[in-house]
Structures are given as C-alpha cells and as structure tokens.
Amino acid sequence: MPGNRGKVAVIGQGHIGLRVAVRAAEVGWSVAGYDIDETRVKELMSGLGARDGLETKRLVSVLDSGAYTPTSAQEDISYFDVAVIAVPTPVGVDGSPDLSHIVDAVDMLGKYLKIGATVSIESSLHPGATEGVVASGLAYSSGKEPGVDFYLGYSPERVDTGNKQYLFENTPKIVSGINDASLNAIDDFYLTLVEKTVRVAGTSEAELAKLLENTFRQVNVALVNEIALAASSLGIDVGEALRAAETKPFGYMGFHPGTGTGGHCLLSASSYLSWSARNSSGPPLMVVEAAMRVNSSMAGHVVQQIVNCITGNGGRVEGSKILILGLAYKPGVSETANSSAIDIANTLAGMGAQVFAADPHVQECSTLSDSIAMVEATPQRCAEADVVALLVNHREFDIDQLAGKCRLLVDPLYVTGSRNALCK
Numbered sequence: 001m002p003g004n005r006g007k008v009a010v011i012g013q014g015h016i017g018l019r020v021a022v023r024a025a026e027v028g029w030s031v032a033g034y035d036i037d038e039t040r041v042k043e044l045m046s047g048l049g050a051r052d053g054l055e056t057k058r059l060v061s062v063l064d065s066g067a068y069t070p071t072s073a074q075e076d077i078s079y080f081d082v083a084v085i086a087v088p089t090p091v092g093v094d095g096s097p098d099l100s101h102i103v104d105a106v107d108m109l110g111k112y113l114k115i116g117a118t119v120s121i122e123s124s125l126h127p128g129a130t131e132g133v134v135a136s137g138l139a140y141s142s143g144k145e146p147g148v149d150f151y152l153g154y155s156p157e158r159v160d161t162g163n164k165q166y167l168f169e170n171t172p173k174i175v176s177g178i179n180d181a182s183l184n185a186i187d188d189f190y191l192t193l194v195e196k197t198v199r200v201a202g203t204s205e206a207e208l209a210k211l212l213e214n215t216f217r218q219v220n221v222a223l224v225n226e227i228a229l230a231a232s233s234l235g236i237d238v239g240e241a242l243r244a245a246e247t248k249p250f251g252y253m254g255f256h257p258g259t260g261t262g263g264h265c266l267l268s269a270s271s272y273l274s275w276s277a278r279n280s281s282g283p284p285l286m287v288v289e290a291a292m293r294v295n296s297s298m299a300g301h302v303v304q305q306i307v308n309c310i311t312g313n314g315g316r317v318e319g320s321k322i323l324i325l326g327l328a329y330k331p332g333v334s335e336t337a338n339s340s341a342i343d344i345a346n347t348l349a350g351m352g353a354q355v356f357a358a359d360p361h362v363q364e365c366s367t368l369s370d371s372i373a374m375v376e377a378t379p380q381r382c383a384e385a386d387v388v389a390l391l392v393n394h395r396e397f398d399i400d401q402l403a404g405k406c407r408l409l410v411d412p413l414y415v416t417g418s419r420n421a422l423c424k
C-alpha cells in the first residue's frame, strides 16, 4: 500500500533527490518531494524531468499511485518521519564549500521536525559538516536536541550517472549517524531502499569516504592525462600502452585520457578535501591540488592540438569549419556542467572558427556560445568540416564510420588509435 511505511520528505528534487524520492515511493513510503524551484516542481508534476538513468515510467508510476507528490509548498512536508536533504553544495569562489543551500534547507526543515524523526544528508559535504553546521542548524531551527529528540546522519549519494550496471538500488549505501541511535535509524531507512548498506562509525568518516572516492578519480584521470601529453611529445602511442597496462589483473585500474574532468562531483570533492586540509594544522594535499591543475589545463591543450592540426595542414583557424563531437561532461549523460568540451567549443568560436557541435544527449546548453550551431553527427557533417574533434565518446557515435569521412580528426580520447591525439 502506498505510504504504509510512513512519510518521507526529500528536500531538493534534482538528479539525486528525485532518485531517492521515486525509490522511497516505490517501496511504500508516502513521499513529498520539496523543491524551491516551482518550474522544476511543475515539470515533475507532469511526469517530465527524470534524467540520466532514471526512467520516466518510474516517475509516472509513483505519481499515478499517489505515493509521490512534488511540491514547493513547505507545509506539505509536515509530520515527516524521515527527511533526506539533497540540495546543491557548490564550491565557493575561494574554493571553500558553499553551504548556503544546506543552511536554507536546515532552517526550513527545523520548523517541521517532530520528536523521533530522522534526517539524512545526501548532499556532498566536507568532513565535520554534518556534526557541525547541520546539527547546530537543526538544533537552532527546531529547538530540539540532535541525536536525542531526533536522529541525524550522513549517507552520501554515490550514483554514477550513465552507469547501467550500478544503480541507486544495487550500489552499497554508506550510512552513518551522529550517535548509535542515529546510525540505526539511518540504516533502517536505507535498508528499505537499497540492497546493501555499509555502516560507518562516524559522519566525518562517511563524509571523507565520499570525497575520497571522487578524488581518487580526479587524481587518476590527471595522471593518465599527463602521461598522454608526455607520450605524445615522446612519439609513443599512449592508447597502445594503456591497453597493455590494463591487461594486468591486479594492482592497476584503467583510466583514459580526455579533455579534463567535469560535472559537479569531482570538482567539489577535490576542492572540499584540499580546502579542509588547508584549514587544518596538517600539510596541504599536494597531489590532489596538482591533479586539479592538470585536469583544468586539459581544455587548453586540446584547443592547441586543434589549432596545430589546422595550421599544420596549411589552414587558418579563423573561418575554419570545426565540428565538435560531444558536449556532455562524460559519455552517456546529458549534463554539461563544467564540461571541458563546452570551453573548447567556445574558445574556438571566440578565435573566429565556424564551430558546429553534435551531441545525442544534449539538446540545448545555455553556456554554449550563440554562434555555435547544434547539428547531427552524420558522415556528411564530418566530411564538410575542415577538422573534427572527438571530445566525448558517446556510444551513439559510430566512430569508425564518422572517422572515415573526416578530412582531419583530433582525438584527445585516443579511441581511434592515433599516436599523438592529432589528425588522422
């Protein structure tokens, strides 16, 4: 029966909050999905707005059953048994965590917090934030004692957007609480949603685990990007070297060169970690900070590769027709936040090139220069371009067919097997 488990309020109905809300509604909770963005709420009410791996039919089904109600009316979350906070936690201008959305959510939630309720944070946080700013904020706004009058914990979202094998339901879920009673309450809730939970002793350890997972990727992507640049200068086929290294069945994990890292998570995780270290009495995280610098420099290297490709073949960038294949921040997703491909396309357009862009997952993008036309990735479009740059390896691109039509192809992903990321 819908709602027989009790009432869940999910604060923030973006990528993460919607997933949790739909899953909770499916397993018998009565769910209010609260978001301050009324346009987003209207979109969800009409069954639209499920993104990147969450199927629309699941959203429609829980809307139709009445188990899920999107809302921007605060009073709709009244009497919740469990609240999940999934609002954005961006990086501030000085690299510090911007917790303004968390603070707003906590202020609002406190007004509706009843004795015995449970609050779980899914937003990415720096170590110490749940026990610190969240617990004290809820205590202030509710007048109740965290861990005694209500339970509080941290359970980071680990979703890998675009991953079809590991979904919310079958990815082990880290759970933690500010005390044992809170840990038990948080664990009990998530065991209704996912196959397996992983109990972690403290919320700071759970916050650190989440940041470590993402920073691991940031560092390894930077390593392989740096190796690819060095191999190019040495005239060595890095794609072949990577394929060889990946045959080692232990002690090595394959990462692939590209245009840098994008999305929200890797950037915020690495920034939060390095900010935390710099605000402690310990040493700074030199490897992490270097990795961020390497990855953020990659877009500039790729622009240079494209420029070299054009000029090395007797052309001029100004007026050249450049087709960009892929705008999303990684394959298989529509998200373009912090995507290097957008920076590369905009930079080339700013240099006077006629830039076209094709991405089967991206229909529109507000950060893309107005002068860049969105087109289909067809063999004819490739043949018409002076140079084609493959920036995201979406499955939908028939690379063999498209590459065969390009006059010049820049492939910083090394998927076509070129020796130096430059020109076929």
Ligand SMILES: NC(=O)c1ccc[n+]([C@@H]2O[C@H](COP(=O)([O-])OP(=O)(O)OC[C@H]3O[C@@H](n4cnc5c(N)ncnc54)[C@H](O)[C@@H]3O)[C@@H](O)[C@H]2O)c1
Residues within 6 Å of the ligand: 011, 012, 013, 014, 015, 016, 017, 034, 035, 036, 037, 040, 086, 087, 088, 089, 101, 102, 104, 105, 122, 123, 124, 125, 157, 158, 159, 160, 161, 264, 265, 268
């Ligand atoms: N997207 C991912 O793949 C991913 C993965 C792991 C963790 N995270 C983390 O999860 C959190 C949420 O990320 P997301 O991708 O869902 O963000 P999102 O931008 O897709 O959605 C956030 C939603 O929260 C709403 N919101 C903002 N302030 C609010 C408030 N005070 N009350 C109610 N709603 C509010 C926004 O309107 C928006 O709809 C972030 O901390 C992010 O770092 C994201």
